[in-house]
Amino acid sequence: GAVVSQHPSWVICKSGTSVKIECRSLDFQATTMFWYRQFPKQSLMLMATSNEGSKATYEQGVEKDKFLINHASLTLSTLTVTSAHPEDSSFYICSAAPQSSTDTQYFGPGTRLTVL
């Protein structure tokens, strides 16, 4: 149980294009989902917290107009990197907190984004 999927697992795009990453909780409902960014050999940096049906809460320094988050249902959240640039290249990981245990987070496998 407690499986979280992400799609795609990797993506390469040209500078200036937008990329959408999906995060799904497969066997549980998640009121809250989180998006993290991880640089090589570093820890996870929380980008934003999204609650189903409401606007995401962004961490300081994260541009909400660049990283669009939509949490349309209890099992799906999407992150769209708009007008991507090479500095946006990173490993993006989502997590989901079950309704039954809201402080426990289960992570997806991550999405490797490379912007050329």
Add this chain to the structure above:
Amino acid sequence: GENVEQHPSTLSVQEGDSAVIKCTYSDSASNYFPWYKQELGKGPQLIIDIRSNVGEKKDQRIAVTLNKTAKHFSLHITETQPEDSAVYFCAATPWALNFGKGTSLLVTP
């Protein structure tokens, strides 16, 4: 906000030995302390967690201890195996997870 310190940053042990990773936190309101294992190119996997009303929790070869007074908690892995090699992250939260910087564990045969 919460500040989580994790030590050591790297740890090398021989197969069969024990490994201990320690974390300290600053926010006394933190009440949930998970540990994650991350293999290269993959997302973090929850391996064990502990809540503030418990001092110790064990799951087979893995155990976590919590000292709320001293604000530190530790991960103990016994009888280590090569497949335990990975990066381990601790976290603490009264709400959002605040991660330590990770410990790269290498178990050599």
